[in-house]
Amino acid sequence: MSDLPGGAMANRPVHFIWLLDTSYSMSGEKIGQLNYAIREAIPEMRSVADDNPAAQLLLRTITFSTTARWHHKDPVKVHDFTWQDVTPDGTTNLGEALALVAGELRTPPMPERALKPVIALVSDGAPTDDWRAGLRAIEATPWGRKAVRVAIAIGADADRGVLQEFLANPELRPLDANSPKQLAAAIRWASTAAVKAASQPVAGGNGAGDGPTKPAAPYAPPVLATDDDDVW
Amino acid sequence: MSALATWDILETSVIGYGKGLNQDSVRTGGTGAATDPVVLAVADGHGSASYPRSDIGARFAAELFAAKGREFGALVRTGRLPWLRDYARYELPEQLVRDWQARVWAHWGRQPGPEGADAPREEVLRLYGSTLVGAVLAPGLFVAWQLGDGDLTVVDPDGRVRLPLAPERAELGDETASLCLPEAWHLVRVHWEPLPEPARAPRLVALSTDGLSKSFASDAGFTEFTSGLYARLASRGLPGIEDDVPRWLEAASRHSGDDTTLALALRAEDGGAGRDGGVAGADPREAWARAPEPARPWGPGAETEAEADPTSDLSDPPSSLSNPGPNLSDPLSERSDPTGGTRNDDEETERP
Numbered sequence: 280m281s282d283l284p285g286g287a288m289a290n291r292p293v294h295f296i297w298l299l300d301t302s303y304s305m306s307g308e309k310i311g312q313l314n315y316a317i318r319e320a321i322p323e324m325r326s327v328a329d330d331n332p333a334a335q336l337l338l339r340t341i342t343f344s345t346t347a348r349w350h351h352k353d354p355v356k357v358h359d360f361t362w363q364d365v366t367p368d369g370t371t372n373l374g375e376a377l378a379l380v381a382g383e384l385r386t387p388p389m390p391e392r393a394l395k396p397v398i399a400l401v402s403d404g405a406p407t408d409d410w411r412a413g414l415r416a417i418e419a420t421p422w423g424r425k426a427v428r429v430a431i432a433i434g435a436d437a438d439r440g441v442l443q444e445f446l447a448n449p450e451l452r453p454l455d456a457n458s459p460k461q462l463a464a465a466i467r468w469a470s471t472a473a474v475k476a477a478s479q480p481v482a483g484g485n486g487a488g489d490g491p492t493k494p495a496a497p498y499a500p501p502v503l504a505t506d507d508d509d510v511w
Numbered sequence: 512m513s514a515l516a517t518w519d520i521l522e523t524s525v526i527g528y529g530k531g532l533n534q535d536s537v538r539t540g541g542t543g544a545a546t547d548p549v550v551l552a553v554a555d556g557h558g559s560a561s562y563p564r565s566d567i568g569a570r571f572a573a574e575l576f577a578a579k580g581r582e583f584g585a586l587v588r589t590g591r592l593p594w595l596r597d598y599a600r601y602e603l604p605e606q607l608v609r610d611w612q613a614r615v616w617a618h619w620g621r622q623p624g625p626e627g628a629d630a631p632r633e634e635v636l637r638l639y640g641s642t643l644v645g646a647v648l649a650p651g652l653f654v655a656w657q658l659g660d661g662d663l664t665v666v667d668p669d670g671r672v673r674l675p676l677a678p679e680r681a682e683l684g685d686e687t688a689s690l691c692l693p694e695a696w697h698l699v700r701v702h703w704e705p706l707p708e709p710a711r712a713p714r715l716v717a718l719s720t721d722g723l724s725k726s727f728a729s730d731a732g733f734t735e736f737t738s739g740l741y742a743r744l745a746s747r748g749l750p751g752i753e754d755d756v757p758r759w760l761e762a763a764s765r766h767s768g769d770d771t772t773l774a775l776a777l778r779a780e781d782g783g784a785g786r787d788g789g790v791a792g793a794d795p796r797e798a799w800a801r802a803p804e805p806a807r808p809w810g811p812g813a814e815t816e817a818e819a820d821p822t823s824d825l826s827d828p829p830s831s832l833s834n835p836g837p838n839l840s841d842p843l844s845e846r847s848d849p850t851g852g853t854r855n856d857d858e859e860t861e862r863p
Contacts, residue, residue, distance in 0.1 A: 282755060283759050284759070285737075286728060288727055288728060288762065288763065288765075289726075289727070289766060290767075333765075333768020391683065393683075393684070421683055478768070479558070479559040480562075480685040480687060481557070481687070482557055482637065483686050483689075
């Protein structure tokens with residue numbers, strides 16, 4: 280194999296960024312269930328990564344409340360990733376969090392040679408800052424326009440209109456998580472289906488390399504069974 | 512004058528690591544002699560659950576290009592280059608896309624999926640989505656077309672590697688233009704390169720699906736691959752690497768995760784002596800004068816020409832050869848002046 284011509288070979292990264300609402304309204308059971316669901320989803324993400332050896336799955340986490348901050352700032356390979364619980368503490372500054380993500384979707388720091396990044400937004404309320412400014416910042420980056428986006432709405436108070444605008448694709452819908460079981464299923468789906476979607480080719484390029492594209496939905500949220508025992 | 516080039520060709524395709532079906536397709540043929548142009552085509556079906564028939568779409572794409580490319584190569588005459596250039600830029604891309612879409616639609620009609628024979632045409636085309644890279648090498652002319660991802664690499668006599676059809680900015684992620692898109696001919700990139708001086712003609716022309724280039728950690732690594740490939744070809748000859756190429760492509764597929772296909776034409780050192788009934792060292796363009804005048808790819812007789820092609824799938828609808836050709840008053844009366852050395856003329860096909 281040493282006779283192989285050419286430079287070094289390598290698989291391509293999939294940057295997966297959790298965007299988690301940690302406002303006061305998440306206090307109690309919701310935040311506990313969120314921590315539990317993500318921790319339980321990690322092995323499944325590893326399994327997806329194993330099934331896609333051409334993709335190197337890298338994880339990061341941003342939390343947003345009165346401020347947005349990195350919970351895991353440096354991209355960590357999924358097999359090295361350990362979940363650290365998040366805690367609630369303030370309002371819902373989603374716009375700040377989106378702007379933080381946008382900064383990471385520029386090239387650099389994002390390499391041009393990569394698979395589509397995944398942005399997974401989880402929220403139970405309505406933003407308290409200029410969230411559209413943050414969304415515009417993401418749309419202003421080439422990788423932001425190409426990113427696979429998923430949104431999970433926790434409980435009845437989640438602003439689904441905001442989440443729908445975040446998805447930026449009329450064919451997609453936020454995934455409702457109105458109970459602990461639904462939240463666990465939604466996190467599991469977002470952790471795996473979105474990664475698969477990011478590593479599959481899509482017919483939809485416009486030849487210019489930077490235009491917003493609206494390919495046929497590469498992934499579809501599952502229909503989650505209702506859970507009458509414990510509804511948020 | 513030195514002899515014009517003839518070519519040795521090689522094609523190899525390997526299935527993506529861990530995949531159950533190779534959704535690439537490749538077709539090659541010809542020697543580059545006047546009556547036998549080299550035609551190379553690679554097509555990359557998009558794969559995944561969203562494009563379940565893309566292996567068929569890729570096969571249709573490669574087959575159609577092989578037929579169209581041979582037609583095109585047979586038309587090459589020195590005095591025809593101006594209108595052939597217009598034909599290459601505008602007519603052929605549209606014919607390829609329309610014919611591919613018609614063939615896909617006909618296939619669906621014969622073998623409809625669960626969506627039924629009356630499923631929306633746009634949705635049906637998507638199921639077969641594929642890219643296409645094709646090239647024709649005829650005496651005095653090298654032309655290539657590309658729709659979607661994949662790579663055309665060329666090695667010049669001085670060993671320089673170039674990628675004439677590389678987009679200014681590559682698509683991010685795994686998004687690609689495709690034959691399944693509406694009016695996809697607008698997205699076809701065309702490389703037009705007259706070769707008036709055989710000594711300056713490319714030594715190696717290679718087409719590959721993106722499974723190869725995406726396996727390298729950098730663009731430079733892929734360029735080094737082509738340089739290394741040419742160096743090995745120069746030292747061992749084409750038979751000397753035939754057994755190695757599948758192994759190299761398998762290594763690539765382990766990193767890209769994709770089916771990986773390579774088609775190449777290596778300029779033969781002997782200038783094609785004895786091929787095509789020619790004389791060693793003779794200028795194959797002399798055969799132009801002896802060869803019967805080929806039919807143009809439009810107008811009366813065009814469909815007969817297409818049906819005679821042994822690669823045509825007669826069960827599929829005829830190609831849109833009745834489309835009018837370039838709007839030129841008398842193409843045969845036009846003259847080109849291919850004396851200025853190798854000339855590159857790459858551009859997107861943008862209709863006026």
